[in-house]
Amino acid sequence: MAEHIVSLRKVNKFFGDNHVIKDLNLDINEGEFLTLLGPSGCGKTTILRMIAGFEDATNGTIMVQGERVEDKEAYERDVNTVFQSYALFPHMTVYDNIAYGLTVKKVPKDEIKRRVKEMLELVQLMGFEGRKPDMMSGGQKQRVAIARALINNPKVLLLDEPLGALDLQLRKQMQIELKRLQKMLNITFVYVTHDQEEAMTMSDRIAVMNAGVIEHLATPDEIYKKPKTRFVANFIGESDLFSGTIKSVEGGTAVVETELGLVRIQAGDYQAGEKIHICVRPEVMQYSKEPVDGFTLKGKVKNLIFVGAQYRTLVTMENGYDVKINRVKQDASYQEGDTLYLHWDLEDAVGIRA
Helix, strand or coil, X not given: CCCEEEXXXXXXXXXXXXXXXXXXXXXXXXXXXXXXXXXXXXXXXXXXXXXXXXXXXXXXXXXXXXXXXXXXXXXXXXXXXXXXXXXXXXXXXHHHHHHHHHHHCCCCHHHHHHHHHHHHHHCCCCCCCCXXXXXXXXXXXXXXXXXXXXXXXXXEEEXXXXXXXXXXXXXXXXXXXXXXXXXXXXXXXXEEECXXXXXXXXXXXXXXXXXXXXXXXXXXXXXXXXXCCHHHHHHCCCCEEEEEEEEEEECXXXXXXXCCEEEEEECCCCCCCCEEEEEECCCCCEEECXXXXXXXXXXXXXXXXXXXXXXXXXXXXXXXXXXXXXXXXXXXXXXXXCEEEEECCHHXXXXXXX
């Protein structure tokens, strides 16, 4: 079992009257790529800054490698941070930027030269050591920033939206590059982003945050397929969401009465009378021109839209709610204005207690 290299216990952070982080508990495993994912203002960067030592927790305990870090200065913590802004020294060459941390520590020059060369090879910037930052592209600057952080051999690398300033294509390339570096070096990466695709692409685990609380901590696959809360279901990918009340539970099936009609889900441990949300991903939503046993959802086809990698059908329900159906190929069996009955395989629907 992996050891916890970073642990936060009952950590709270207030800025004045604003309670930004609320009784947060989090264990980060050694050698894993963990992403803090959430909308702006949810507290993810504040957590990163507290681990780094740029902010103090109001109360609670933060441990790195089993040692409390609250009483340590930022430079004494065995972590390094990479920022979105790169924070490179513009008057220094690439070589001097990368070597800076070792120079401050008065490491022998031969040792510095050897380690800078290793870093340049690692981030694929051999031949760039004499350039100044203003002579480089955004992606190249970001690699210099990463090399400068890695040369100190940190146990934990903290990355605060490091790819946010890059264009889409370069961002995707750097996602692959970062994951390659992390696996090669076996360093713990703690990564902050609001970009769900970025988080799903790179992470071993994702902590989905909302208003200072971790709502779901799990693998990308589990978070997508089995979201724990309505917020997570909405924030990660696309979802068709229905709210209702458990009407009955028989065998392995629960019948749910929603404002749009009756539906069925797996029974789980639900009891009659419980309030529930149901999450169904658009790619597994099914439809028919005839009613389906156990389901009374129906609506009219509003739009047929091509969105690049797939075709999307919007079906407007009687209350005006649009249900999304996504398919790789277009289905010519219906057109705008047709009535469709919606249903799903029981294992494709996720029940979320309200």
